[in-house]
Amino acid sequence: MDKIVAALAxxxxxxxxxxxxxxxIIPLLKGSVKFFEKGAxxxxxxxxxxxxGIILSGKLAVSNFYSTxxxxxxxxxxxxxxxxxxxxxxxxxxxxxxxxxxxxxxxxIFNQEVIxxxxxxxxxxxxxxxxxVLKFIANENMRKYHKIKIISHYKLRQKVIAYLLVxxxxxxxNTFTIPYNREELSKFLCVNRSALSHELSNMQKEGLIKxxxxxxxxxxxxx
Numbered sequence: 001m002d003k004i005v006a007a008l009a010x011x012x013x014x015x016x017x018x019x020x021x022x023x024x025i026i027p028l029l030k031g032s033v034k035f036f037e038k039g040a041x042x043x044x045x046x047x048x049x050x051x052x053g054i055i056l057s058g059k060l061a062v063s064n065f066y067s068t069x070x071x072x073x074x075x076x077x078x079x080x081x082x083x084x085x086x087x088x089x090x091x092x093x094x095x096x097x098x099x100x101x102x103x104x105x106x107x108x109i110f111n112q113e114v115i116x117x118x119x120x121x122x123x124x125x126x127x128x129x130x131x132x133v134l135k136f137i138a139n140e141n142m143r144k145y146h147k148i149k150i151i152s153h154y155k156l157r158q159k160v161i162a163y164l165l166v167x168x169x170x171x172x173x174n175t176f177t178i179p180y181n182r183e184e185l186s187k188f189l190c191v192n193r194s195a196l197s198h199e200l201s202n203m204q205k206e207g208l209i210k211x212x213x214x215x216x217x218x219x220x221x222x223x
Contacts, residue, residue: 003057008022010080011082014054014129021125028121030114033108036058038104043098044095045096047095048094048095050088052082052110055077055078056079056105057079057105058104058105058106060083060100061073061076061100062076062098063100065098071187072187076179088112088116115130150162159189163188167216175216
């Protein structure tokens with residue numbers, strides 16, 4: 001149970017509950033721990049979802065796939081991150097994306113009705129959880145808004161600059177580490193990987209940025 005407690009304590013829906021409270025309600029969630037090998041599909045686009053998952057270990061990718069074989073990376077999820085919340089809050093409960101394991105991963109899964117309906121866990125705790133669920137969904141909406149704003153730019157350099165400026169704002173610093181490697185970043189920005197690497201190299205030569213792998217420093221950037 002310790003691993004579940006540690007993950008839930010850092011997850012958005014449960015982070016305002018004490019460790020003692022989490023140990024009390026975890027059995028009431030009636031969840032289970034599932035293991036997924038690297039590459040395994042957890043959720044398929046168009047699938048009906050009535051459960052919530054909390055990542056205990058590993059990394060997951062949230063993506064859309066197209067008939068051309070191209071992949072658009074929506075987000076990369078790491079331990080303590082929850083998924084399924086925004087889907088289960090909709091009337092249809094149909095996933096608009098796929099989720100698969102980037103690495104071997106463990107996930108704690110429980111049915112959404114446990115927190116959205118009365119009678120499963122004490123109301124005082126459920127109220128706190130629901131408040132944080134609302135904040136989580138609001139933050140997800142803002143994150144998706146930023147992505148739409150980034151990829152709506154026509155030129156590759158504009159997409160890169162827009163993304164880096166969002167990361168600068170998020171970290172409140174000109175120096176930051178992004179969560180994506182080059183392949184993942186190209187999928188997130190919906191661009192060709194080779195073209196992205198070439199553009200980053202040119203921007204560094206022009207003195208606009210400095211970078212080493214996924215660590216970046218903004219020298220002078222404007223859209």
